[in-house]
Amino acid sequence: MRGDALNHREALRRRIESGAARVGVLGLGYVGLPVVTAFSGAGFRTLGFDIDERVVRRVRRGDSHIGDVPARTVAAVVESGHLDATTDFGRLAEMDAVIICVPTPLGKTGDPDVSHILDALGHIRDGLRAGQLIVLESTTWPGTTRELLQPELEQGGLTAGEEFFLAFSPERVDPGNPTYTFTNTAKVVGGLTASCRELAASLYERVIDEVVSVSSPEVAELTKLLENTFRAVNIGLVNEMAVIADRLGIDIGEVVEAAATKPYGFMRFTPGPGLGGHCLPIDPQYLAWKMRTLQYRTRFIELAAEVNAEMPRYVVDRVAQALNRHRLPLNGSRVLLLGVAYKPGVGDVRESPALDVAELLGRQGSEVCYHDPFVPRLALEGGDLESQPLTAELLASSHATVVITDHPQVDYDLVLEEARIIVDTRNGLPQGAGEPAEPGGSLLYPLSGPPREGSAPDLKPIAGVDPGGGEAIPLDDLARRYRMSAGDQP
CATH class of the missing domain: 1.10.1040.10 (N-(1-d-carboxylethyl)-l-norvaline Dehydrogenase; domain 2)
Structure with missing residues (x-):
């Protein structure tokens, strides 16, 4: 068996070092597409696997669905014959190395949901053969590679570390970051055995500037x-x-x-x-x-998770405070959200705090609209919203404008000039040499502290929008009502 293991390892090592190894990437999302284009760009014959036929079709015609990977990059490696994509998971058996890049979300109860990993393992196990290298990049708990992947893959009778090789290398993809990419960000690699680690490190060294080998997959898992x-x-x-x-x-x-x-x-x-x-x-x-x-x-x-989870509620309280200062209630007020993606420069809304802010405002009776140059449509519990063009009319017709995501592509000069009330949750609208933005015709409320007084805009009711009328609701009472409506105990 030792001789066979040595033969499998040496054969795979030679294929990797010569560039003859076939590399499969399972999952073509924010992580997988940069990975597969990096290997194909380095001359490896690669095959991307995904369950979404639309994604596969786009990749096969040389197009990109991920902002960080230009379409021209995909087109070049497709035209050269180094990249193809498929929904046929039976072809995993053709690969010398398979890199798993699937989502690992939380379930409804807040526990890890590794169903995508299990699905991937099922496909790989069906065609697993001696001499293959399997690498998991998806983030998960320490012990997953040894406790979950190894027994699942060994069900077919092959032994990890001898007949096939298993490693963990956490993804380090930062969407929207043009400086640090897949190839120039150090790659941590931990293998089930020394042979597993060496083979995985050798593979990544073909495309990444620096590979950091660690003693075990558990070390690599906890590192991420x-x-x-x-x-x-x-x-x-x-x-x-x-x-x-x-x-x-x-x-x-x-x-x-x-x-x-x-x-x-x-x-x-x-x-x-x-x-x-x-x-x-x-x-x-x-x-x-x-x-x-x-x-x-x-x-x-x-505790940190609890504090972070409370911030959308704090933002809504801040908006209520700003409106209340001008005798305007949340109920009936039109609130414009600037940016709904989770970070600047991307169109990804996964777990974005804007979703919670919009939902909470809606529960209070606010009319919510948004502008985001990267997110044309936003799905909410109360129905979908479409991004509105950022115009002077939109700003002037909104009782409050809330900066959620500070996209650099937004015209903040226009916002400062035309918005009535601005709540800046990012604390410093981008303007000149990092200096704090000064309001033009707006009242600017930072995330904390007093508003920056400018030339106060006309805060009379907006035509066609009834902000509730009557006297202003005291902030403490408004906050109490808000908490109860959000499902808390009084």
Whole structure:
């Protein structure tokens, strides 16, 4: 058996080093498409697998559905014959290496949902053959590779580390980041055995500038969770500081700017309306879940998640406060959301705090509309919304304009000139050399602290919009009603 294992390893190593290995990427989304185009661009014959026929058709005709991967990049490798795509998972058996890039969301109960991984393993197991390398890139809890993938794949009778090879290498894709890409971001690799690690590292070294080998898949799995938990916890801290600053009447944006001048012992994190995207709100919960199975509660992680989850509610309270200051209730007011994607420069709305803000405003009777140059349509519980063109008329006809996602493509000069009330949840509209934006005809409310007084706009009722009429509702009463309507106990 040792001789056979050596033969399998050496044969695969030679195919990888010569560029003859066939590479399959299972899942062609935000992670998988950059991976498959990187390997095909390096000269490997690659095959992308996806359950979505529309995605497969687009890739096969040389088009891209992911903003970070230009269509010309896909077209070049398709035309060269190095990239193809399919929904036929039976062809996984043809691959020398299979990289799994499928989603790992949370289920309805908040527990990890690894159904996509299990589906992928089922397809791979059906055609698994000796000499194949299987790598999981999807984020998951420490132990998944050894406890889930290995026994699932060994059901066919082959032994991991001897007849096939198994490794974990966490994805490090940052959508919308043109500086750090798949190929120039260091790649962590942990294998089930030394042979598994060496083969996986050898594969990635063909396309990535720096590969960091670690002692086990568990180390690699926890590395990814540490990276994103670190960010989520620190964002939770600065979000709580924003709430504290507001109680003290202080602009948290100015505080963060001042603290960031310290050249040591401080790392800048900025507050906002909450966490979004597939990673930050979810990855720490995978770790928390795993530790609960070991009778340990990750109190710090869970507290940060609680703070971050409360930020959309804080934003709605902030909007209510701004409107209430001008004797306008939430009920009946038209509220414009600027940006609904979870981060600037992308069209991804997964876990975006804008979804919660829109839903909560709608429950209070607000008429919600939005503008986002990357998101043409937004699906909400109460019905779909379409992005509105950003015009002076739209801004002037909205009682409040709320900056949720600070896309650089938005005309903020127009916003500052025409909006009536602005609530800036990102604390500093992009303007000139990082200087705080000064309102033109608007009243600008930062995430915390007092408004920046400008030439106050005319806040008389807007024609065709009835903001409720009558006297203004006291903020405490409004907040109490709001919490009850959101399902809390009185």
